[in-house]
Amino acid sequence: xxxxxxxxxxxxxxxxxxxxxxxxxxxxxxxxxxxxxxxxxxxxxxxxxxxxxxxxxxxxxxxxxxxxxxxxxxxxxxxxxxxxxxxxxxxxxxxxxxxxxxxxxxxxxxxxxxxxxxxxxxxxxxxxxxxxxxxxxxxxxxxxxxxxxxxxxxxxxxxxxxxxxxxxxxxxxxxxxxxxxx
Numbered sequence: 001x002x003x004x005x006x007x008x009x010x011x012x013x014x015x016x017x018x019x020x021x022x023x024x025x026x027x028x029x030x031x032x033x034x035x036x037x038x039x040x041x042x043x044x045x046x047x048x049x050x051x052x053x054x055x056x057x058x059x060x061x062x063x064x065x066x067x068x069x070x071x072x073x074x075x076x077x078x079x080x081x082x083x084x085x086x087x088x089x090x091x092x093x094x095x096x097x098x099x100x101x102x103x104x105x106x107x108x109x110x111x112x113x114x115x116x117x118x119x120x121x122x123x124x125x126x127x128x129x130x131x132x133x134x135x136x137x138x139x140x141x142x143x144x145x146x147x148x149x150x151x152x153x154x155x156x157x158x159x160x161x162x163x164x165x166x167x168x169x170x171x172x173x174x175x176x177x178x179x180x181x182x
Contacts, residue, residue, distance in 0.1 A: 146170045 149170045 142174060145174070149173075 146167055150167065
């Protein structure tokens, strides 16, 4: 308290330190009073608004950080999902390729089988046709031989027996020869 008393005494005397420094007490008090009024007005009106704006800004930053965090999390989940989908698509495409190769191999095998069966059928048909042709040729040859034998017999014997009888005799002889050959 004593210090405050000394301060007041020096403040109002002519030889005081404030006067030597060029400080005017009335101006200083008015400036302090203006500062207090300004601080009161700022505290009453401006500070709540500024505080409210800062709180809103902080809330907005927190929401933005939360949204960024959620977006990052969703992006990571989407990336994982995309990788899974790509892996599934890769597996599906490999399965499709394998199926296509298997089907192509099956189609090729079927075509080979059909071609083989067709060639075997053609071969069998050709063999049957050849056998029919051989049979027809033998039959034709047999008839010509019969006619030749009859002609030869007729020339040798100079007698013509009944053609039907001759034919039966020659056929019987040929049958006997065929049985002996087998």
